[in-house]
Amino acid sequence: MHVDPEIIRLLAFLVGVIAFAALNAAYLVWLERKEAAHIQRRIGPKEVGPFGLLQPLVDGIKLMTKQLIVPAGVDPVLFKIAPILVMVPAIMSFVTIPFSETLVARNLDIGLLVIFAFASVNVLGLLLGAWGSRNKYAVISAARVVSQNVAYEIPMLVTVVTLVMITGTMNLHNIVTQQLGGFWNWNLLNLSASPLMPVAFLIFFVCMLAETNRAPFDMAEAESELVAGAFTEYSGMGFGVFFMGEYANIVIGASVATILFLGGWDCPLGLFPGVHWFLIKMYFLIFTVIWIRWTYPRTTFYGLLNLSWKILIPISFFNLILTSAMLKVF
């Protein structure tokens, strides 16, 4: 029997990507709890397994064995489709991410565009879930998420456009190959293209935090104000899938930041490039994301929108104009 190798490749990557996303979602919760604990000089999970390493497994079993309650009065279709709408695009985005020279599921010429297209579906999932659950807290949370994402998508995409102007391609693989050879080649320090490149990275990172609804921009799940925000009516694995989707989105965001600004799988000193460098950079960014969460308190909603419209958008547009001028002149 002849099997097309392309099908085997497809299946291998499908299983691999789902396993990677699920494993990350599980162990990032562990990392988050451990890191939070140590920042507050506590220990964190330690009873289940060595260093509490089996804690995510136990949490997963707990979530899966809980009853899935569909409250009376919810929109049954939207309520059930929303967690899937958050999870699936996050998994889909992994398809175009090049983890190393050869390790990529599908090398698309518009890889960057695909990721941002799927990333915006995440908001739709949250909005539908919140709307469908017939809960005032959920609806307030959804309104916040949508306005927050509209506000932060602009500086993020303007920054990305600036970067695409420099690289001249949307192919993620090519973007990384342009930066190979040491940290002085990375887009983060590409000062000849634009002296504001580190600022662009900062803007991208802040927008990524806001897009993934992480603290200090976690308006969607502001526990002290909105119970659990959009997730209020979800129980068991319904909530679990939302949660996994959120963490998968953080992984995507950190991966994209690594690829665009930190040279992907490139070694900082030009030696031994490979998938390990990609993972080191990505997990360092994720560590920073968690570190930020346990450092800053939640901003007010107006402060959050002011930051985007009054600071991030003007600066990113200025960077866009400066970069295009520099590209034209030099």
Place this chain on the structure above:
Amino acid sequence: MIDYLREIISGTWSLFVGLGITIRYFFQPVVTVQYPHETLPMTPRFRGHIELTKDVESGETKCIVCGMCQKACPSNCITVNGEKREGVKGKVLTEYTLDFTKCSLCGLCVESCPTEAITFSKDYNLAGLTKEAYIFDLKKRLEAKN
């Protein structure tokens, strides 16, 4: 315009200062005490239930059965009894019972004792299943210590 930029730069800098503080804490040793496995020594002024003290020389109780503690107790939770014995000066303690279910740990008994025969213990692991478990026979406790 200058103020706008200065505010942005100083604000960004303050964020990095905050991150610096938390990462310093991250690398400092943890301060959690794993309670059932580890315990901290109790402070000198900790007030547990009362207990009888020993005389350093004889190893016996210092109690002279004067009954001051019993009188001082506002909740009547102390019962002291003694008897006269041949050849022994003063009274001998036969019973010292503390009903800890009523005790409010006010310490008036300790204050009123003329011979410093009672003191606060450092015992705080006091879970039990019956009410009777909290009627302490302090004389027996002292003898069990010896």
